[in-house]
Amino acid sequence: MFAGRIALVTGGGGGIGRAVCRILARDGARVVATDINSKSVEETVSMLVNPGEHVALSMNVTDKASVESVVKATIDKLQAPPSLVANIAGITQDNFLLKMEERSFMDVLDVNVKGTFLVTQVVTSALVEHGITSGSIVNLSSIMGKTGNIGQCNYGASKAAVQGLTKSSALELARVGVRVNCVLPGFTQTPMVETVPEKVQKKVLKLTPLNRFAQPEEIAEVVAFLLSDKSSFMTGSCVEVTGGLGM
Ligand SMILES: NC(=O)c1ccc[n+]([C@@H]2O[C@H](COP(=O)([O-])OP(=O)(O)OC[C@H]3O[C@@H](n4cnc5c(N)ncnc54)[C@H](O)[C@@H]3O)[C@@H](O)[C@H]2O)c1
Structure with a gap:
């Protein structure tokens, strides 16, 4: 499905990012x-089909120089910029609104929103420079960006912003052949969810009609679909993958 394509995944050492890397490698991409x-992320690459074909690189999505150096290293090593991008890196720093430190509010926006913007900007510029006229970008939002969540005013705001960023990017980048979509997962069994108090986890489970949390692969398969040509007429879409939570 992805033969000959180069795919950049951010947050590739985390639960969902690792699953995305595995599925893209399984389906023929160089990751x-x-x-x-x-x-x-080195551990992730060691788990992939044909690990020698893929590259593990350290990148801080909030730092433009770091993003630029990864895109440059990709071009040096694989002879082209990535035409597929999965913006998966994200953080939470939960607290009640009345107790939320300004720093925690801004840190979450920095990684989840600015990081997604910087990677999109740097990669798309490289595609245009190299005359590559087809690309696909998938951003990770969250169902909490639609419904809001107690203790997550920073995270909810950031994930709503990712949806707005996705739609504006889709409008602007269509003319250079780049589609941009986003995924809104519900609760997914990863290290991120392990920080959520058990009481809250139980409450969310009750509100989830399928009565379980997602496995990271169930989110990653939808990300892969949106990256692939199977979704060739989709851009600016925000796809809920939640087991029915928040529909
Ligand atoms: N797990 C869930 O229930 C859930 C639900 C909805 C949305 N999401 C979103 O899915 C994405 C992946 O989450 P996950 O559950 O796999 O979490 P995770 O914590 O397992 O993975 C996140 C990864 O992002 C990396 N990261 C953090 N800051 C970074 C930075 N500045 N630059 C580069 N990488 C950075 C971390 O090192 C980590 O490997 C996130 O955007 C998250 O908000 C997760």
């Missing part, structure tokens, strides 16, 4: 797996 945690 540039990136994460701020270089050890985790």
Whole structure:
């Protein structure tokens, strides 16, 4: 499905990012797996089909120079910029609104929103420079960006912003052949959810008609579909993958 394509994945050392890397490699892409945690992303690449074909690189999505150096390294190593991008890196720093530090509010926006913007901008510029006229970008929002969530005013705001960013990017980048879509997962069994208090997890489970959390692969398969030509007429879409939570 992805033979001959280069795919950049951010947050590739985390739960969903690792699953995305595995599915893209399984389906023939050369994966540039990136994460701020270089050890985790090296581990990801060691798990992929034909690990020698893929690259693990450390990248901080909030730092434009870091993003630019990863795109440059990709061009040096694989002879082209990535035409597929999965913007998966994201963080939470939960607290009640009345107790939320300004720093926590801004840090979450920085990674989840500015990071997604920077990667989109740097990669698309490289595609245009190289005369590549087809690309697909998938951003990770969250169902909490639609419904809001207690204790997550920063995260909810950031994930709503990712939807707005996706739609504006889709409008602007269609003329250079780049589609941009986003996925809104519900609760997914990854290290991120392990920080959520058990009481809250139980409450969310009750509100989820399928009565379980997603496995990371169930989110990653939808990301792969949106990256692939199977979704060739989709751009600016925000796809809910939630087991029915928040529909
Ligand atoms: N797990 C869920 O229930 C859930 C639900 C909805 C949306 N999401 C979203 O899915 C995405 C992946 O989440 P996950 O559950 O796999 O979490 P995770 O914590 O397992 O993975 C996130 C990864 O992002 C990396 N990262 C953090 N800051 C970074 C930075 N500045 N630069 C580069 N990488 C950075 C982390 O090192 C980590 O490997 C996130 O955007 C998250 O908001 C997750």
